[in-house]
Amino acid sequence: MAAIDVVDLVxxxxxxxxxxxxxxAVAEGEVxxxxxxxxxxxxxxxETLEGxxxxxxGTVRVLGADPCHQTALGRRAGIMLQDGGVYPSMxxxxxxxxxxxxYGRRSTATALLERVGLTDRARTTWRQLSGGERQRxxxxxxxxxxxxxVFLDEPTAGVDLAGRRIxxxxxxxxxxxxxxxxxxxxxxxxxxxxxxxxxxxxDGRVVADGTLADLRDRVGRGDIRFDARPxxxxxxLGARLGVPVRSAAPGRYVVEGAGTPCLVAALTSWLAEEGxxxxxxxxxxxxxxxLFDRLTGGTDE
Amino acid sequence: MSAWSAHTxxxxxxxxxxGEQLLVTLGIPLGLLVFFGTVxxxxxDGTDRIGFLVPGIxxxxxxxxxxxAMGIATGFERSYLVLKRLAVTPLGRPALIGAKIAVxxxxxxxQLAAIIGVGLLxxxxxSWAGIPGALGAVVLxxxxxxxxxxxxxGRLRGPLxxxxxxxxxxxxxxxxxxxxxxxxxxxxxxTLAALLPTAALxxxxxxxxxxxxxxxxxxxxxxxxxxxxxxVAIRTFRWW
Numbered sequence: 001m002a003a004i005d006v007v008d009l010v011x012x013x014x015x016x017x018x019x020x021x022x023x024x025a026v027a028e029g030e031v032x033x034x035x036x037x038x039x040x041x042x043x044x045x046x047e048t049l050e051g052x053x054x055x056x057x058g059t060v061r062v063l064g065a066d067p068c069h070q071t072a073l074g075r076r077a078g079i080m081l082q083d084g085g086v087y088p089s090m091x092x093x094x095x096x097x098x099x100x101x102x103y104g105r106r107s108t109a110t111a112l113l114e115r116v117g118l119t120d121r122a123r124t125t126w127r128q129l130s131g132g133e134r135q136r137x138x139x140x141x142x143x144x145x146x147x148x149x150v151f152l153d154e155p156t157a158g159v160d161l162a163g164r165r166i167x168x169x170x171x172x173x174x175x176x177x178x179x180x181x182x183x184x185x186x187x188x189x190x191x192x193x194x195x196x197x198x199x200x201x202x203d204g205r206v207v208a209d210g211t212l213a214d215l216r217d218r219v220g221r222g223d224i225r226f227d228a229r230p231x232x233x234x235x236x237l238g239a240r241l242g243v244p245v246r247s248a249a250p251g252r253y254v255v256e257g258a259g260t261p262c263l264v265a266a267l268t269s270w271l272a273e274e275g276x277x278x279x280x281x282x283x284x285x286x287x288x289x290x291l292f293d294r295l296t297g298g299t300d301e
Numbered sequence: 302m303s304a305w306s307a308h309t310x311x312x313x314x315x316x317x318x319x320g321e322q323l324l325v326t327l328g329i330p331l332g333l334l335v336f337f338g339t340v341x342x343x344x345x346d347g348t349d350r351i352g353f354l355v356p357g358i359x360x361x362x363x364x365x366x367x368x369x370a371m372g373i374a375t376g377f378e379r380s381y382l383v384l385k386r387l388a389v390t391p392l393g394r395p396a397l398i399g400a401k402i403a404v405x406x407x408x409x410x411x412q413l414a415a416i417i418g419v420g421l422l423x424x425x426x427x428s429w430a431g432i433p434g435a436l437g438a439v440v441l442x443x444x445x446x447x448x449x450x451x452x453x454x455g456r457l458r459g460p461l462x463x464x465x466x467x468x469x470x471x472x473x474x475x476x477x478x479x480x481x482x483x484x485x486x487x488x489x490x491x492t493l494a495a496l497l498p499t500a501a502l503x504x505x506x507x508x509x510x511x512x513x514x515x516x517x518x519x520x521x522x523x524x525x526x527x528x529x530x531x532x533v534a535i536r537t538f539r540w541w
Contacts, residue, residue: 050389079389084382089315101307102390145391 001064003028003149003180004049008058011044018044020204021058026180028148031171034184035191035292036201042184043082045201046153049182050079062149075103078147080138082154086126092137093122099144112140117166131158139170150174152183156190168194188292200295207295215295224255224264227280228271240270251279259283304392309400313407315374322370325470326408330362331419337480338423355420355427356506357479359435362412363442364477364499367405369470372450375401376462379454385541405443413439431509438509438520441527442502448530449498455538473499495519498526 002025011019019041026032034042047053049060051067060067063076086095097109113119116136121129129137139155155167171194174181185191191198192212200208200215208215230250238245243257257263264283271278316322338351378384387397420427453465476490477499483491494500495518504519 052385052388075391077389079386081382081386084380085386086381087311087315087383088377088381089319090311094311094314098307098311099390102304102392104304141386 002026003030003063004032004182005061006045006049006058007060009045009048009055009060010057011041011048011053012056017056017204019048022201022204022206023058024199024206024209026149026182028180029175029178030197031175031181031183031195032197032199033191033195034182034201035188035198036186038186039203040201041204042186042201043153046151046182046184050077050151075145076148078142078145078150080135080142080150080152080155082157083134085138085141086134088127089125091123091125092118092129092133095126095137096140096144099141103145105144105146108144108146112143115143115170116140117163132160132163135159136163136166139167143170143174147179149180150182152181154185155183156185156187156194164190200292202295224257224259224267225280225282226253226255226267226278227251228253228276228278232274232276237267237270241266304390305396305400308392308396309403309407312374312400312404316370316404316408319374322374325365325369326362326412327415330358330365330412331415333361333480334358334416334419335423338420351420351423351425352511353482353507354480355416355425356435356509356511357477357503358416358420359413359439359506360442360477360499360503361474361479362416363409363439363502364446364470364473366408366412367443368446368450369466370408371401371405371447372454372466373463375451376454376457376466377459379539379541380459382541388540402447405447409439409443427510431511434509435506438502438505438523441523442498444528445498445502445523445526445530448527448532448534451534452530452537455534473497476500478503496522498523498530501526 004026006025007023009019009022010017022041022045024032034045036042044053048055049062049067051069054068067077090098092113093109096112097106100106100109100112110119110122113122116139118133118136118140121133124133126134126137135155135158139152142150142152152171155171156164159167171181171183175196183194185194197209197211198215199206225248228251230247232247232253234245234247234253237255241255241257241263243255243263245253245255248254255263255267264281268278334354338354341350375384384397388394417425417427449469450466453469454462457465476486476494476497478494479499483494483500486494495504501519501522504516505523508514508516508519
């Protein structure tokens with residue numbers, strides 16, 4: 001049984017269907033990211049799983065139970081809201097101590113602060129924490145009950161580079177311990193780094209679900225992109241390779257053909273003949289960003 | 302320590318650390334008591350000044366802790382999604398509400414101790430036999446004002462809620478017969494004021510720990526408010 005199971009979920013606000021027939025599952029020890037532009041239905045989906053909203057149609061199960069019956073779930077699910085959630089005048093140390101006490105685990109408070117790198121901010125109030133520090137404190141609070149399933153809504157929004165590393169290492173650690181993690185982001189880079197699997201939402205529907213390799217297979221292998229000095233004669237290169245070549249930006253080039261070994265060999269030998277240094281080469285169609293653009297029709301991010 | 306007691310201790314600490322809240326719950330009542338108890342600016346209508354003032358100040362204190370302090374704090378907790386977050390912890394709504402009642406009760410104990418202490422220093426001679434009745438009135442008043450504060454906090458957002466609580470506080474302070482008798486108000490206003498919870502609580506307190514006359518109408522008014530406002534708050538409250 002999956003830790004999180006969503007089947008044909010529909011959530012409507014009046015006439016508008018914010019979520020329109022979404023299905024996916026998250027297994028124990030799996031990290032799944034809901035990725036999509038703003039308004040795609042990510043937060044609505046997560047909040048339905050957290051028990052804040054009732055499905056208009058379809059079913060959601062968290063640990064086999066209906067999340068609307070919160071009491072039992074409250075002990076086993078760790079939840080990080082998109083923002084807020086802490087008394088503005090409460091200190092970080094007080095917040096982790098209080099949340100630990102809710103779960104009868106008073107001794108874990110200092111360990112929680114340390115885990116998210118906020119030990120030196122223990123006496124700072126929520127109001128005085130930076131945006132990234134607040135996110136990390138919220139993450140610590142989500143972990144206070146040693147949950148077996150964790151929901152993180154935009155955990156890296158406003159978080160600096162060091163903070164992102166902490167968030168990533170916490171997420172990995174949770175997965176290693178067998179915790180099912182569902183998180184949302186609209187940032188492609190984070191989606192690429194954080195998760196095993198990505199469920200891409202657009203306008204309330206799932207447009208793709210899988211690992212990066214799955215998604216590539218689904219969309220089809222794309223172009224070859226490479227970086228080199230600006231001003232290469234793309235027409236001559238195109239004539240040699242037998243496929244069109246264009247310059248996407250100064251120093252960035254796109255060979256409009258599938259990245260087969262033959263084509264790559266032809267490209268690199270021409271560059272060698274011309275004495276041009278290759279600064280970068282990508283045969284996977286530009287990674288998640290290009291896939292995402294194709295899947296969502298390039299809306300938003 | 303249980304979730305409830307940990308939460309109560311945490312909210313009480315926030316409340317006692319907040320300067321604006323302390324000004325409303327302790328500063329203003331004690332300031333009014335000392336000022337009007339020592340400076341003869343108000344008519345005393347033949348009764349003793351302190352004997353009139355102390356019950357009124359107790360009523361003001363109940364209004365400030367149960368309505369203003371808790372109402373403002375709860376409104377901000379809604380705005381900052383604290384209540385939304387707490388809804389998905391094992392704390393649960395009954396324990397959260399229980400903690401808020403306990404915090405208000407604890408602040409009231411502090412207020413009563415301070416007001417009675419200052420009152421005694423200023424020469425107050427209470428009618429000790431009336432204490433149980435007065436405590437009953439304080440409980441009813443707490444329910445009435447708590448219900449009022451939460452009715453506002455459950456619908457209005459942070460700053461708007463703050464303004465509404467303070468405006469209501471000022472209106473009820475001026476029409477409450479707290480530092481001067483309701484007779485001083487225009488007749489129509491005095492009749493209306495007697496139907497409001499502040500004047501009712503002050504009147505009942507004066508009847509119990511003051512001169513001892515029975516005040517049936519004020520008890521009825523107070524009881525009706527205390528039964529009504531919590532129901533309105535429960536029916537209308539939005540947690541986030």
